[in-house]
Amino acid sequence: MSSKSAILAALDSVAIAKHEMPKVAIAPRLDDLVGQFDASLKAVGGSLVKDNAIEALQQQVAALVAEGNQVISQVAEVSGNRETPEDPHALRDINYAVIQGELAVAENGSVWVTEQGAGIRIAPFICENLYLVVKADTIVANMHEALKLINLQDTGYGVFISGPSKTADIEQALVIGAHGACTLTVYLV
Amino acid sequence: MATTTTANHAEKAEIFCRDEARVDWHSKALWLLRQKRDRAASSLPEWEELRELGSEYKLHTLSHLGEYLEQFEANCIKQGIQVHWAKDGAEHNRIVHEILAKHQVKKLVKSKSMLTEECHLNPYLEQHGIEVIDTDLGERIIQLNKQPPSHIVVPAIHLKKEEVGELFHEKIGTEKGASDPTYLTRAARQHLREHFLSADAAMTGVNMAIADQGAIVVCTNEGNADMGGNLPSLTLHSMGIDKMVPNMEAASVLLRTLARNAIGQPITTYSSFYHGPKPGGEMHVIIVDNGRTKALKDKLLAESLKCIRCGGCINTCPVYRRSGGYSYNYFIPGPIGIAVGAQEDNTNTTAWACTLCGSCTYVCPTKVPLDKIIAYQRRLKAEQGTLPYGKDRYMPIVGKVMGSATLFNCAMSVARFSLRNLPNAMLKPFSGAWGKYRELPKAPKTSFEAWYNKNRSE
Numbered sequence: 001m002s003s004k005s006a007i008l009a010a011l012d013s014v015a016i017a018k019h020e021m022p023k024v025a026i027a028p029r030l031d032d033l034v035g036q037f038d039a040s041l042k043a044v045g046g047s048l049v050k051d052n053a054i055e056a057l058q059q060q061v062a063a064l065v066a067e068g069n070q071v072i073s074q075v076a077e078v079s080g081n082r083e084t085p086e087d088p089h090a091l092r093d094i095n096y097a098v099i100q101g102e103l104a105v106a107e108n109g110s111v112w113v114t115e116q117g118a119g120i121r122i123a124p125f126i127c128e129n130l131y132l133v134v135k136a137d138t139i140v141a142n143m144h145e146a147l148k149l150i151n152l153q154d155t156g157y158g159v160f161i162s163g164p165s166k167t168a169d170i171e172q173a174l175v176i177g178a179h180g181a182c183t184l185t186v187y188l189v
Numbered sequence: 190m191a192t193t194t195t196a197n198h199a200e201k202a203e204i205f206c207r208d209e210a211r212v213d214w215h216s217k218a219l220w221l222l223r224q225k226r227d228r229a230a231s232s233l234p235e236w237e238e239l240r241e242l243g244s245e246y247k248l249h250t251l252s253h254l255g256e257y258l259e260q261f262e263a264n265c266i267k268q269g270i271q272v273h274w275a276k277d278g279a280e281h282n283r284i285v286h287e288i289l290a291k292h293q294v295k296k297l298v299k300s301k302s303m304l305t306e307e308c309h310l311n312p313y314l315e316q317h318g319i320e321v322i323d324t325d326l327g328e329r330i331i332q333l334n335k336q337p338p339s340h341i342v343v344p345a346i347h348l349k350k351e352e353v354g355e356l357f358h359e360k361i362g363t364e365k366g367a368s369d370p371t372y373l374t375r376a377a378r379q380h381l382r383e384h385f386l387s388a389d390a391a392m393t394g395v396n397m398a399i400a401d402q403g404a405i406v407v408c409t410n411e412g413n414a415d416m417g418g419n420l421p422s423l424t425l426h427s428m429g430i431d432k433m434v435p436n437m438e439a440a441s442v443l444l445r446t447l448a449r450n451a452i453g454q455p456i457t458t459y460s461s462f463y464h465g466p467k468p469g470g471e472m473h474v475i476i477v478d479n480g481r482t483k484a485l486k487d488k489l490l491a492e493s494l495k496c497i498r499c500g501g502c503i504n505t506c507p508v509y510r511r512s513g514g515y516s517y518n519y520f521i522p523g524p525i526g527i528a529v530g531a532q533e534d535n536t537n538t539t540a541w542a543c544t545l546c547g548s549c550t551y552v553c554p555t556k557v558p559l560d561k562i563i564a565y566q567r568r569l570k571a572e573q574g575t576l577p578y579g580k581d582r583y584m585p586i587v588g589k590v591m592g593s594a595t596l597f598n599c600a601m602s603v604a605r606f607s608l609r610n611l612p613n614a615m616l617k618p619f620s621g622a623w624g625k626y627r628e629l630p631k632a633p634k635t636s637f638e639a640w641y642n643k644n645r646s647e
């Protein structure tokens with residue numbers, strides 16, 4: 001018997017009585033979604049730009065490029081100085097990545113990014129600093145609302161990103177900047 | 190796999206307890222996590238509802254597990270994901286090695302996975318000439334220190350920053366005497382980045398596998414799973430059969446409780462949904478039983494498979510906090526470690542490394558009845574005739590004494606007399622481990638019963 005058949009056969013009779021599929025019936029907290037998102041994002045170490053965000057981002061990136069930084073941008077209105085490569089290793093020297101997020105979650109400050117938005121899966125992780133652009137009217141209250149809207153059939157890879165990478169593995173001291181981006185700014189448009 | 194060790198829980202705890210200052214520090218560090226968890230939980234009015242939902246989704250899935258595993262496999266295949274089944278750790282390791290050998294992999298970067306720890310994958314691959322780099326900072330620290338994890342979420346919680354500094358100085362060339370966590374973390378980032386960029390394959394654990402999508406979810410704060418998983422073209426993901434959830438709605442419930450209960454964050458920095466190989470790449474999922482279907486045959490042990498490995502029960506445990514992760518004779522410590530590992534403990538003592546205070550059950554986000562399972566593990570040990578040394582002798586006597594009012598009252602008056610009249614030094618040996626670091630109580634002159642009869646009985 002193959003291991004698959006053996007495992008499935010063993011699962012034919014389990015000691016747990018059949019349980020019905022439950023249903024989430026939690027009312028989302030809808031007051032001031034932008035304010036909630038802002039507070040959550042700060043709490044996880046990120047920052048938010050919401051006034052004239054696209055102009056602010058364009059100016060910021062232009063200045064970074066002028067200083068000689070390596071910037072990759074997947075957002076049409078913003079131009080970086082690097083192309084999306086086929087081999088992800090080619091992005092090892094990226095200083096800044098500008099990526100379009102599809103929706104944002106108020107309760108935890110996260111932004112949903114897919115491989116289409118990122119151009120290449122590694123982009124939001126390998127860069128030193130990450131700029132995420134997200135539309136204000138895509139903010140939802142919580143993860144239940146977020147996962148209702150996401151259709152994984154459209155993508156092979158997606159990730160909720162909540163703040164810059166962090167660790168507390170040495171004596172529980174929080175250090176921002178572990179393996180992924182060391183800073184994260186969300187531009188709300 | 191049974192740990193071949195003869196030291197029992199109390200003996201191993203004693204080693205940890207020799208350094209009193211460290212014990213206090215360890216206990217406080219974990220209690221801090223518990224406090225953060227409490228703040229995160231109480232910030233959600235629906236917290237209890239989420240725990241109930243978490244439990245119900247898990248019970249539903251476990252009671253239909255065969256169907257969901259098959260649905261998951263079919264959806265994975267549609268997405269171009271290759272699925273493998275392993276009945277035990279040895280088969281899991283063989284499958285992993287075959288895939289790696291086929292691609293001539295020399296270096297594998299791995300992100301945290303308790304399952305690969307359970308299967309002893311690292312030594313197996315190293316024997317076959319494959320270099321394995323653990324990439325979670327805590328895991329890398331203990332890998333360099335040649336130690337197993339002492340906690341499932343914060344694996345290097347037993348080490349002080351000075352010790353990490355010393356280790357890093359020796360192994361990755363940080364400055365001598367440097368112990369600043371930010372400096373050490375930055376150095377590890379550089380060191381591990383080289384490994385990420387030069388690895389031939391990456392491997393991760395799985396937090397959830399979504400049946401109706403054919404997707405797996407991996408949660409990290411550091412981004413190591415994604416730095417690994419998104420660079421080399423070959424990626425492998427190992428999961429126990431208990432990681433299954435039916436759909437996105439179930440995942441949304443667990444994603445709301447996991448990080449809040451683990452470390453007090455609203456969600457981990459990264460919650461990644463892998464739903465197919467990267468363009469031109471290969472993605473493998475290995476589904477592992479290794480004793481889980483056996484646990485599912487027992488009504489109470491089956492509930493331990495609701496666990497989502499948040500570590501919350503470990504952080505709150507008064508015994509774990511003061512005995513350390515290496516005292517449990519199992520690779521998972523604390524209440525959940527006893528619940529799933531007591532039968533592997535051939536010293537037959539870890540089932541007693543618990544006060545049955547119930548704090549673990551109270552914090553668990555999927556309502557695993559940990560205290561009930563631990564009490565049940567003791568009963569199983571008694572039924573197997575494997576009570577730890579001493580307990581087999583006095584337990585039957587305790588039963589008799591407690592069962593008889595005359596014997597009990599008589600024993601208590603002897604105890605009161607002894608506590609009042611005999612020197613501490615003579616009595617202390619009788620109080621067992623309890624008396625070791627404590628003073629014995631002052632005994633009252635009369636029993637409560639006698640006092641009550643005299644003063645209040647009219």
Ligand code: SF4
Nearest residue numbers: 496497499500502553
């Ligand atoms: S038993 Fe519950 S509290 Fe303990 S690790 Fe598992 S999910 Fe967390």
